[in-house]
Amino acid sequence: MSLSHGVIDDQGALAIRAVSKSYQVDGRALQVLKGIALDIAPGEFVSVVGASGCGKSTLLRLIVGLDTAYDGAILLDGRRIEGPGPDRGIVFQDHRLFPWLTVADNISLGLEAANVPIPEQQRRVAENIALVGLDGFENAYPHQLSGGMAQRAAIARALVGEPEILLLDEPLGALDSLTRAYLQEELLRIWRQGGVTMIMVTHDVEEAVYLSDRVVVMEPRPGRISAVLPVDLPRPRDRAAAEFIRLKERILRALSR
Amino acid sequence: MTVSSPPGSFASPDLRHVATRSRPGVLAALTWKRVRPRFWPVAQFLLPAAFPLAILIAWQVTTANNWLPVQILPTPATVLSTFWDLVTGGDIVVNLQISFWRISLGLAVGGLAGLAFGTVLGVSRAADEMLGPLFKALAQVPSLGWVPILILIFGLDEMLKIIIIAKACFVPIVLATSEGIRNVPRPYREVAQVLRLRRRSVLTKLLIPAALPTVFGGIRLALSHAWIALIVVEMLAAAEGVGYMMVWGRTLFQIDIVIVGMLIIGGIGLLMDAGLARIERGMRRWEPARA
Numbered sequence: 001m002s003l004s005h006g007v008i009d010d011q012g013a014l015a016i017r018a019v020s021k022s023y024q025v026d027g028r029a030l031q032v033l034k035g036i037a038l039d040i041a042p043g044e045f046v047s048v049v050g051a052s053g054c055g056k057s058t059l060l061r062l063i064v065g066l067d068t069a070y071d072g073a074i075l076l077d078g079r080r081i082e083g084p085g086p087d088r089g090i091v092f093q094d095h096r097l098f099p100w101l102t103v104a105d106n107i108s109l110g111l112e113a114a115n116v117p118i119p120e121q122q123r124r125v126a127e128n129i130a131l132v133g134l135d136g137f138e139n140a141y142p143h144q145l146s147g148g149m150a151q152r153a154a155i156a157r158a159l160v161g162e163p164e165i166l167l168l169d170e171p172l173g174a175l176d177s178l179t180r181a182y183l184q185e186e187l188l189r190i191w192r193q194g195g196v197t198m199i200m201v202t203h204d205v206e207e208a209v210y211l212s213d214r215v216v217v218m219e220p221r222p223g224r225i226s227a228v229l230p231v232d233l234p235r236p237r238d239r240a241a242a243e244f245i246r247l248k249e250r251i252l253r254a255l256s257r
Numbered sequence: 258m259t260v261s262s263p264p265g266s267f268a269s270p271d272l273r274h275v276a277t278r279s280r281p282g283v284l285a286a287l288t289w290k291r292v293r294p295r296f297w298p299v300a301q302f303l304l305p306a307a308f309p310l311a312i313l314i315a316w317q318v319t320t321a322n323n324w325l326p327v328q329i330l331p332t333p334a335t336v337l338s339t340f341w342d343l344v345t346g347g348d349i350v351v352n353l354q355i356s357f358w359r360i361s362l363g364l365a366v367g368g369l370a371g372l373a374f375g376t377v378l379g380v381s382r383a384a385d386e387m388l389g390p391l392f393k394a395l396a397q398v399p400s401l402g403w404v405p406i407l408i409l410i411f412g413l414d415e416m417l418k419i420i421i422i423a424k425a426c427f428v429p430i431v432l433a434t435s436e437g438i439r440n441v442p443r444p445y446r447e448v449a450q451v452l453r454l455r456r457r458s459v460l461t462k463l464l465i466p467a468a469l470p471t472v473f474g475g476i477r478l479a480l481s482h483a484w485i486a487l488i489v490v491e492m493l494a495a496a497e498g499v500g501y502m503m504v505w506g507r508t509l510f511q512i513d514i515v516i517v518g519m520l521i522i523g524g525i526g527l528l529m530d531a532g533l534a535r536i537e538r539g540m541r542r543w544e545p546a547r548a
Binding site (some may be wrong): 064065066084085086089090092094096098099100101102109110112141143144157159237 | 345444445447448450451452453454455458462463466467543544545
């Protein structure tokens with residue numbers, strides 16, 4: 001199966017330039033992000049790890065366009081991000097499927113803004129249901145799915161619009177460890193198959209090392225990048241390999257500084 | 258506890274999850290079927306009937322012992338025979354028809370207007386700021402308070418009754434609808450924002466389904482308000498209807514007629530409420546069945 005995600009025309013390059021963000025709390029400015037600078041190449045898999053409150057989820061909200069009040073610039077293929085757009089999809093920690101819509105209808109929502117004709121729409125929904133391995137569950141309602149299946153439906157909803165970048169906000173954080181390990185493999189498969197750029201926020205260092213090309217370590221108060229570590233290990237990666245464990249420990253040290 | 262599956266063979270643990278989940282459901286359905294015919298018809302009627310039955314007995318005992326004069330509390334037998342007379346004489350049918358018509362029309366008019374206005378208040382912050390306070394102030398005025406001025410405008414016609422009932426329905430439905438829409442969880446709104454859903458889809462695929470339970474609560478409340486308004490207007494200005502029948506019974510000091518009216522209103526109200534609950538269930542079929 002060939003899905004025509006960005007990698008072919010080399011789109012999905014993200015440039016984050018000196019991004020800072022403050023919230024007003026009790027009349028005082030509370031800085032949540034300070035001087036974030038990061039370039040992400042098309043088709044790259046980048047994880048962002050950090051203690052809670054380091055602003056990693058805020059960064060994703062800025063990239064997806066849910067919040068446009070910040071200093072600095074976030075450029076996608078050279079264009080400034082002004083709000084949500086078809087070039088970015090997001091998966092939240094809670095699947096956020098609409099409980100009154102079936103799996104297929106939920107996924108179709110991801111195509112609504114694209115204005116594709118209905119047969120094409122149905123084809124792409126079916127294609128993405130197959131991609132995340134939910135065949136046979138098209139007409140199920142979210143409450144009939146397990147947490148892992150619901151999260152896969154949420155991934156399909158984010159991918160069906162064929163974004164250049166998929167943002168993942170702790171997508172596996174609420175799942176049990178078995179489902180989690182399984183979905184990590186699935187994420188890798190989807191990433192390889194579609195060539196979409198993936199930016200994942202996680203608090204699980206092992207998950208970050210297992211999946212990513214690079215791991216971005218963030219520090220809190222104010223949220224800033226303290227290290228960017230490339231993971232130069234061939235896939236499939238061995239979690240028990242000495243190299244893997246060394247890298248994991250380096251990141252954990254960087255986190256606890 | 259250990260999970261003893263060889264590595265690599267844990268194909269789709271989350272699919273397995275679903276399979277095991279559905280099995281107890283099938284089992285439960287089977288046992289249910291077997292138990293039901295023997296035990297349930299009795300229990301199903303007995304439980305809700307127990308309390309009314311107790312009241313009936315207390316009523317019978319009270320009248321039999323003359324604890325209250327029969328002019329104030331007629332015997333159940335009197336009420337039953339009055340009920341029968343009213344049914345066979347056709348009085349009830351005529352009065353019920355006209356009252357039912359007024360309730361239905363009032364609920365439909367007030368309900369639709371309430372849904373529309375409540376949606377506007379719920380969707381638009383500007384509209385809420387501009388019209389909300391005035392609406393809330395006017396809503397505080399009880400239906401009865403509107404009667405004098407409405408009589409001057411519309412006279413004592415059918416129009417007056419429909420308008421008062423509609424107004425009684427309008428208020429709770431506006432409140433429920435606007436609140437239901439405003440309380441749609443922010444995470445879902447963000448999904449709509451990220452997916453850049455069209456305004457119409459935001460309304461039909463997010464706001465309306467999410468607000469539905471609250472709205473139905475409002476509609477059911479509106480129904481009870483409609484009965485109150487109906488009795489009030491029929492007592493004030495009518496020559497037929499269940500409310501009129503009750504006023505007439507009171508002036509003749511025939512409390513049995515009043516009690517028949519009360520029983521009828523209670524019965525019809527119960528049926529309409531059950532009907533609404535059924536419609537609501539039909540519209541919320543996506544929900545997990547409550548055990």
